[in-house]
Amino acid sequence: MNLENALLGLVFGVTLCLVAWRLGVRRRPWREALAATLVYVALSLSLLAAGVGATESITIAVIGSALLVSAWRRFAHRPA
Numbered sequence: 001m002n003l004e005n006a007l008l009g010l011v012f013g014v015t016l017c018l019v020a021w022r023l024g025v026r027r028r029p030w031r032e033a034l035a036a037t038l039v040y041v042a043l044s045l046s047l048l049a050a051g052v053g054a055t056e057s058i059t060i061a062v063i064g065s066a067l068l069v070s071a072w073r074r075f076a077h078r079p080a
Contacts, residue, residue: 032069040065 028036040061047057 032073035072036065036069039068 027033043064044057044061047060048054052060
């Protein structure tokens with residue numbers, strides 16, 4: 001990786017953060033972020049161990065962790 005790519009990535013990241021800040025996007029609570037990270041790592045490692053390719057396992061793990069954590073957030077605090 002050369003310096004130009006690193007600087008372009010930094011500029012892109014800062015631009016995304018500024019746009020999200022101006023739109024009023026709030027950060028996720030730390031528990032939810034930790035749960036999403038742990039679910040992602042577990043899914044990606046289990047898919048790699050099952051013989052799925054690296055690109056496919058990362059894609060499936062990102063989508064799966066987002067769906068699982070959003071479902072958990074939606075249904076976990078519902079009164080019975």
